[in-house]
Amino acid sequence: MVESGLPTPPGSDNVAKPSGAPGGFKVIDWAGFAGAVSYSFDDSNSSQIQNFETLNGLGVPFTFYLQTGKNESNDPVWQRALDAGHELGNHTQRHSSEDDGSDTDAATRFIESKFNIKVYTMAAPNGSPTYTNLAKTRFMINRGVANALIAPNDSTDPFTLPSYIPPQNASASVMNEQVTSARSAKRWRTFCIHGFNGGSDQAYQPIPLQAFVDHVNHVKGLGDVWIDSILNVGAYWLGQKAVSSGTNMKNGDETTITWRLPEHFPTGKYVRVTVTGGTLKQNGVALPWNPHGYYEMALDPKSVTLSP
């Protein structure tokens, strides 16, 4: 379905619509993929700009966390990134480990006025814990720098979202292992990359561009890993949690599930759901069965009804 913006998962496109008893409502993990990975790039570094065409040519959405006080944040490449479907996020204006909120807000103003978008996620400069609380009143997610896997419906803090920083000169196989382990655990791994060898602004722990290209092509080749921005995978992860912890109300043979969405959650997001049978309706309209094996359910109505 084009409407949901979610990519099509691997597997059969001829799955029969469930015809059993109404029930068994659940959100499927990672939109039907085995696991998920998000690649984020910090600091508006020169080597990201120099190599943008190669990165963009990989054909998967990335997240670029702009440090808006750097002149590089004025480069026209970021508008191209946005137009190509990448996410632009907040990495503050000055990149300090201390902030009363004003520096974070300056970066938001820069991005929102320059690109006419809303900013939903940030990355904490230096992974500073200062931003965990600041982000709660401003964003859906704050990406940190400590590596861990994120599981469906788990209690990972979205305001210190874990991330893996590849070691300097990381090989493709070192990065492949981080995704292979996420995939086998059916979880989400995020990457925090500062730049590539050859930049002019001392990116932290730069990696070879070719190693990254080889790595992403390897992950694409696995076929069942969802590669998308922090915003898109994060909204699915948090949306699933919201629905899974929603309220079930029975009225005759009808069950209505209602949920609340987190603060600073984007509109227009979807999750994929299954049932054992019955008809799912939102705003009185039956959801069409998708023969890839799910219904696509909008999160904005904050309600769905299952009836015979």
Ligand SMILES: [Zn+2]
């Ligand atoms: Zn940074």
